[in-house]
Amino acid sequence: MSHDHDHHDNELDPFAARVRALETILTRKGLIDPAAIDVIVDTYETKVGPRNGARVVAKAWADPEFAAWLKRDATAAIGSLGYTGRQGEHMQAVFNTKDTHNLVVCTLCSCYPWSVLGLPPVWYKAPPYRSRAVIDPRGVLEEFGLTLPTTKKIRVWDSTAELRYLVVPMRPEGAEGWSEERLADLVTRDAMIGTALAREPA
Amino acid sequence: MNGPQDLGGQMGFGPVAPEKDEPYFHAEWERRALGVTLCAGAMGAWTIDESRHARESLHPADYYASSYYQIWIKALEVLLKRHGFVSERDLAAGTAVDPAATPKRVLKAENVPAVLAKGGPCDRPVATPARFEAGDLVRTKNFNPTGHTRLPRYARGKHGTIEAVRDGFVFPDSNAHGHGENPQWVYTVVFEGAEIWGEGADPTLTVSIDAWESYLEPA
Numbered sequence: 399m400s401h402d403h404d405h406h407d408n409e410l411d412p413f414a415a416r417v418r419a420l421e422t423i424l425t426r427k428g429l430i431d432p433a434a435i436d437v438i439v440d441t442y443e444t445k446v447g448p449r450n451g452a453r454v455v456a457k458a459w460a461d462p463e464f465a466a467w468l469k470r471d472a473t474a475a476i477g478s479l480g481y482t483g484r485q486g487e488h489m490q491a492v493f494n495t496k497d498t499h500n501l502v503v504c505t506l507c508s509c510y511p512w513s514v515l516g517l518p519p520v521w522y523k524a525p526p527y528r529s530r531a532v533i534d535p536r537g538v539l540e541e542f543g544l545t546l547p548t549t550k551k552i553r554v555w556d557s558t559a560e561l562r563y564l565v566v567p568m569r570p571e572g573a574e575g576w577s578e579e580r581l582a583d584l585v586t587r588d589a590m591i592g593t594a595l596a597r598e599p600a
Numbered sequence: 601m602n603g604p605q606d607l608g609g610q611m612g613f614g615p616v617a618p619e620k621d622e623p624y625f626h627a628e629w630e631r632r633a634l635g636v637t638l639c640a641g642a643m644g645a646w647t648i649d650e651s652r653h654a655r656e657s658l659h660p661a662d663y664y665a666s667s668y669y670q671i672w673i674k675a676l677e678v679l680l681k682r683h684g685f686v687s688e689r690d691l692a693a694g695t696a697v698d699p700a701a702t703p704k705r706v707l708k709a710e711n712v713p714a715v716l717a718k719g720g721p722c723d724r725p726v727a728t729p730a731r732f733e734a735g736d737l738v739r740t741k742n743f744n745p746t747g748h749t750r751l752p753r754y755a756r757g758k759h760g761t762i763e764a765v766r767d768g769f770v771f772p773d774s775n776a777h778g779h780g781e782n783p784q785w786v787y788t789v790v791f792e793g794a795e796i797w798g799e800g801a802d803p804t805l806t807v808s809i810d811a812w813e814s815y816l817e818p819a
Binding site for chain 1: 639811
């Protein structure tokens with residue numbers, strides 16, 4: 399439902415035409431710079447994405463002092479790695495433990511930590527996830543292929559204000575002595591939303 | 601408002617459909633939609649709260665039938681008309697027909713990296729001390745405002761515990777309507793699953809929201 403159009407544009411797609419018309423109107427009136435759109439798109443397509451968050455998590459796994467800083471002041475700790483800005487102005491890091499699994503949602507819109515995860519996936523913004531994450535998180539996680547033990551506590555964070563949440567998954571066993579760069583390969587976008595665990599070392 | 605955006609606990613939308621190796625954009629127009637929306641916002645005529653309210657004010661049937669970027673564009677047209685940048689005649693013609701209001705600024709390509717890196721912090725000093733502290737028991741208000749609010753329906757009139765005192769933040773319920781930032785303290789409030797969902801709730805579940813101080817009363 400959230401995504402029922404073709405995966406390409408053509409002149410017959412009315413919504414593509416509607417967006418193009420709006421861009422044309424605003425450009426001709428001198429209100430927007432089309433080259434600025436290109437830079438925005440390039441930023442979120444090639445520069446700002448979940449690799450940022452993976453580096454944050456890997457550093458927290460490897461460096462207890464950084465982990466403590468991340469817990470205390472996530473905005474500053476994340477900013478020290480150069481990840482700042484739009485939809486990451488006020489960060490909180492929430493750590494999975496042996497007892498508790500964290501899951502992040504925005505039931506009211508699509509709030510998401512862009513500075514560390516980039517643009518949100520379609521499912522995160524769509525009604526099935528937004529409606530059910532708070533009432534049936536186990537059922538939602540099953541749809542991602544994740545079955546948690548029945549004794550595991552689940553904490554759902556609904557991003558109703560301007561705080562943006564980054565889940566720090568548990569470090570898997572078998573990656574002792576790994577560099578931060580290698581550790582980051584174990585950290586997926588979904589693990590930092592809470593719909594997955596970190597990858598197991600191959 | 602009790603609009604289509606307030607989805608927590610609603611049923612009938614079917615399973616979540618994660619897409620393997622999902623691309624950031626599914627069509628070229630989505631790229632332009634992202635950029636046009638951010639560039640138009642950068643004119644400085646409206647706040648993020650007003651834009652959220654424009655999106656949730658779409659007719660529910662329209663909201664649920666639209667993808668995320670479609671919701672953005674439909675709400676953007678409303679905002680551009682409201683603030684005098686675009687007219688119905690412009691939209692009907694598909695090109696600039698009428699003159700536009702003067703924006704505070706126009707985002708140029710060379711300024712994009714700095715603007716995105718700066719973002720739009722909305723923490724603000726609050727003149728009064730925080731009313732609650734971590735560990736306090738609170739009850740959320742039961743209200744049904746017709747304007748913008750960030751207290752979801754599922755969390756109204758519920759007992760919870762203050763887990764953390766955050767910062768002072770712009771109050772969206774007034775800012776969305778041009779009635780000023782009126783910053784308030786924001787708290788992370790935790791609820792037991794059973795307090796929210798009652799009978800049959802997952803006993804291992806807790807849910808938290810971030811709540812502005814005026815949403816809360818001592819319990």
